[in-house]
Amino acid sequence: MxxxxxxxxxxxxxxxxxxxxxxxxxxxxxxxxxxxxxxxxxxxxxxxxxxxxxxxxxxxxxxxxxxxxxxxxxxxxxxxxxxxxxxxxxxxxxxxPHPLLASALADRLREAAVPADGPVVLASAGSSDPRSRADTAAMADLLADRLGRPAVASYLCGGTPTPADAVAALHAQGHREVAVSSYLMTPGFFARKAAATTGTVASAPLGAxxxxxxxxxxxxxxxxxxxxxxxxxxxxxx
CATH class of the missing domain: 3.40.50.1400 (Rossmann fold)
Known part of the structure; x- marks a missing residue:
């Protein structure tokens, strides 16, 4: 068995x-x-x-x-x-990080009807552990490869930049359209924070x-x- x-x-x-x-x-x-x-x-x-x-x-x-x-x-x-x-x-x-998660995140972005071009901010819950933050950064690279456009790691707590700061930095660089990819397992407190990021459309969490x-x-x-x-x-x- x-x-x-x-x-x-x-x-x-x-x-x-x-x-x-x-x-x-x-x-x-x-x-x-x-x-x-x-x-x-x-x-x-x-x-x-x-x-x-x-x-x-x-x-x-x-x-x-x-x-x-x-x-x-x-x-x-x-x-x-x-x-x-x-x-x-x-x-x-x-x-x-894993390529299967990049595929799921890309699908969630399409479901949210985010702009088809422009950079994406990957919004994670965050962690005080540098290894966990490194995992998120690696996941942002995998998502960028999957989408064919830049993806920036961000942290809702326990790290920098926050999603809001990452979006502001991209706007300052001249990017008009920025999407937020919710790198979260389920709906909840952090998903609501990601969705509230000013000036963006946020995708749903990974879910099922x-x-x-x-x-x-x-x-x-x-x-x-x-x-x-x-x-x-x-x-x-x-």
Missing amino acids: RPPLLAVAHGTRDPDGTAATEELLGRVWELRPDLAVVLAYVDVVRPALADVLATLHGDVVLVPLLLGTGFHLRIDIPEALAAAPHVRARIAAALG HDAVARLVLDRYEAACADRGGPAEERTGET
Whole structure:
């Protein structure tokens, strides 16, 4: 039997955000109905990761529904696993950066009917972790390649520039049309902040896009096969 896929999301108080996460996991299950798919959250929403781990035993592949290698992936998730010695988990890499996300972001921009030319500001939640910010910058490069026009990384908190500052800088350079690409998993507080960026049209968050669902499964398979070494085993032992 294949080990279950334990998807771990951040969590949001916005019910639309929770619904979007559940829809994404439903799409993952539709693509792989032979696979047990379990959902947990690291913050705000239940079921909490610790509570879900208490119901599991043996081998698990944990796939973070996170877009960068930040605090939750480096600290919170390993600590929860260390407190669950009955679980033998492999932790997959964060979802981003990845070309599949660039495809999903491009689709969301088209759905928002943003201008077909001009630069794009990639609006991420942000992080105090420089590795997470570097992941966002790499994602901006992938999006620029996908769109064939410039994409600038920005951070709604925990980094600079903010989306508003990035848009202002592009306007100062003479760009009249600037779009905001919401590099966020679901609707919620940060998505509303991105959408409120002055003088732009903002796309919707990634949500339950098929490319994101395929990426979740790709991360799962990579962790199972230990391809490329981003996953690491956590047995709960310290």
